[in-house]
Amino acid sequence: MPAESRRVLPVLVGGGQTIDRPEDPTAGREPLLLMEEAAQRAAEDAGGGARLLAAVDTVAVPTVVCHDYGDAAGLLAERLGCPGARRLNTTLGGNTPQALVNHLADEIAAGRIAVALIAGAEAWHTARALGRAGRRIPWTPPRPEDAPRWGDGRPGSSELEIRHGAAQPITTYPLFENAFRAARGLGLAAHRRELADFAARSAALAARNPYAWFRDSKSAGELGTVTPENRMIGFPYPKFMNAILDVNQGAAVVLAADDAARRLGVAEDRWVYPWAGVDVIEHWYLLDRVDYHSLPGVRRAGAALLESVGLTIERVAHLDLYSCFPIAPRLTAAMLGIPFDDPRPLTVTGGLPWFGGPGNNYTTHAIVALVERLRAARDAFGLVHANGWHLTKHALGIYGGTPSPRGWQRAGGPALQAWVDALPHPEVVVEATGRGTVEAYTIMHGRDGAPQQGTVIGRLAGGGRFVAVLPRDAALLEAMEQEEQVGRAGMVRREQGLNVFLPA
Template identity: 40%
Template sequence: MIDPNTPVLIGGGQFTYRGAPESCPPPIGLCARAAEAALADSGLNQQILTQIDGLAVVGFTIDAGGNLSRMPIPKAKNPPKALAKALGASPVWQTYTHVGGNTPQALVNEAAERIAKGDNKLVLLAGAEFLGSMMKLVQASNFGPLAAHQVDDEEAPAMFGDGRDGCSPYEARHGLEFPTNVYPMFENAYRANLGRSLEAHSTAMGALFAPFTEVAAQNPYAWFPQAQTAETLVTPSASNRMVGFPYPKRLNAIIQVDQSAAVLMASYAHAKSLGVPESQMVFLHGCADTIEKWNVLDRVDYHSSPAMRVGVREAFAMAGKSLADMSFFDLYSCFPVAVEIAAKEMGLATDDPRGLTLTGGLPYFGGPGNNYSMHGIVEMIHRCRKEPEAFGFLNANGWFLTKHAFGIYSCQPTMGAWARKPKKSYQGEIDAMASPEVTETPTGAATIETYTVIHAREGMRMGIVIGRDEAGRRFVANTPKGDIDIMADLEGRESVGREGQVVHDGERNIFTPQEFLGSVV
């Protein structure tokens, strides 16, 4: 028997804006468009959105801190309240999320629990990214159209999620504050752990993501709806410059998009009272939320994710299902290694014939800031309805493989009272895992644990090394400033495990490979 308070997803909608930047709706407007699409998908009348008693908005990138947040861009101070006003609603639960691509799935998990406990009956989850148009306007010094982004509301919203900075000041000084700098380091560690050559792994990355482009090519909401060959994705060129070795541009999530998505959730009883047919209802069978050891330098290693492993296990256990029971997947795909490690922790082959994406992935469908996985959830709703006997799995990832959320979906109903395990009941297992000691002032002989070379448009800019000193302590360092030969050499051969010397210059650590010690002054 289906419990009346069982949470169900009853509608999902998306919107992609492709017009002139000066005419792009402001972020609240983009969220409203997605909410209206979700409502239309549910089959309910327009007035239903005024009846929502819960509303969560996924955090916009301009509110995430860093350089973008310091730009003189007018913006809503309380996005949930502004969206509620735009919809004519007065939800009792309103929240705005901290940074993290995990947040859409985490919000589904949270809303499901609130509905199951009777705290809410009808909840809207929405998010948007508008950096595509915004950056074009900023670059043209055309700030006039951005005035529509301003909403005069001084009240700070309630916040959802873990709001800690993504990295420590020590890590940030050496470049570990941007995803484009950190994920390549995971990739190089993953490759080295497999024992693949640079060439073979480049081929494998192309083979992994080429099918994603084929899915994007068929998705009307995709930012880059065109199929690309594996070779095109991984071969550096004028239009596919290297960003962070080993990733050329086409292997990186694209955040400068104008996209929004929203999901409408309700209790089973309320959905029935509204007239939603059971064939429209999608049930959340399993879910989990986990956090890796927070700082990158504290990770157990760089080629696995204990937090993913535990989260996958818990989501499957809650659903009473296994990997073999899944018919489709949407794996978070900001960079190849995010997919590779998720698949590894699930025991899923990266060439599994069921496919690994429903949208086309963040580099090709588009990576709308923190809100990408809301699009994945919308696609999951629609795919479940097409295959009502089937089950689908989705994972979402925030910061640097740091925060994770998981969901298992199906049109098959859950039976009995819906309940999820407390997160703390399994998070402690991850927290208790051993990490190496970290030193901020390493000196002497050292070995590379992982590394990358960061490029600017004009060429190589900075080498980043995570290494171990003679005592086994972990550190982060940069290569000598402007030394192109060292950076080129790091890119030219496997450099995990290479030896060298590290020194602390008073501000940063500098690592020099053994072969170059005589040439560096």
């Protein structure tokens, strides 16, 4: 009989980060150089250095938003000394780093690749400084790509959502936040305190992170109080609770097959073990969601992930739940069965509003931070959640300080996605008129701090769903921030091609 084939274990052998904050922001380095430095640090962290980088057979780069290089993975591979590596350039999405870990762990476990690098960076801080100075951005020009981008590249919003102001994250995440508050029966004052306390805990964690952009550990009062510096953006989030893209940050991780890691001389005390991963997509468009206070796909995916490795959520010591806005980690935590009063922080990194929001690559930083904790406590487990678009695309992974007795597990799959896709949802009424009730809402403010416009998602008397703008009436908009609006009745009418909601 032929010998039983040995199970290949994917191992995460190194992680590196960099932050670039020169006194003159126009002098900052371009993202390609930040990626290169982070990758070199990841290889050094593994103890493999240039020899490890030369062995990389797959280079994956989450799309750089501030300067799209085209074939960024190819450019990076050449700089790192592995020009023949397979290249993965990705679509947009904050879910990308963990989704790549899941995919590359699959590839390693199947024996198709041996050593893979994930590296990404953003340098918006320098790009915007150059723009303000009226100077051309002197960075490496884009290189044409010869393969489709990896990932789901569908537009994140429908034309109807775009026309009614429900397409930008600064609007859509507040819609979820207000619906989540109302579903829990939380009053506005208690909700403001909850948000401020959550933000302060995250900011304190960021302050202890040497790669964080903001290390001033603002208090709950500073984070939750609206001031000229901390103006309201989209109710209920003032500026300090919004993801901050104006950063120069890079991060990278190296994954390898266990036998390749040994062959390359990477000591096992550097290894951390991806145990399992899962990917899931909620109903794609915002208006097609089941509701705005739950994520049924994440709930089911999280349960499948934990079941695949025989763990409960209580066993997971370290969490990094995607945190572009406060609703994202708190709603994800609820879907994972984590109580609101659970003492575990929901981030090991600090969160995008406080650590910094380097585009699609934030979760690579989170994975590096998690690796450090698992190396220090080998009996512990960590869970990473990454999210793209409007709580749309999700990737989750469980990591351990010791090997999984089951080997790498891929949870979910087509059956999970088919279950989500089959979930019923209200019919969307494109041209809506008649009586309606608010499901979710937000009020958007201008740079002067004054309310300018609002967006409502609601249900018509017949059960259909509508999206509408609010009248540009400052007094009305201000009043709507003083009382709960979810459940409020009103009339929907058509004006200049838009649905307009008039509160009763």
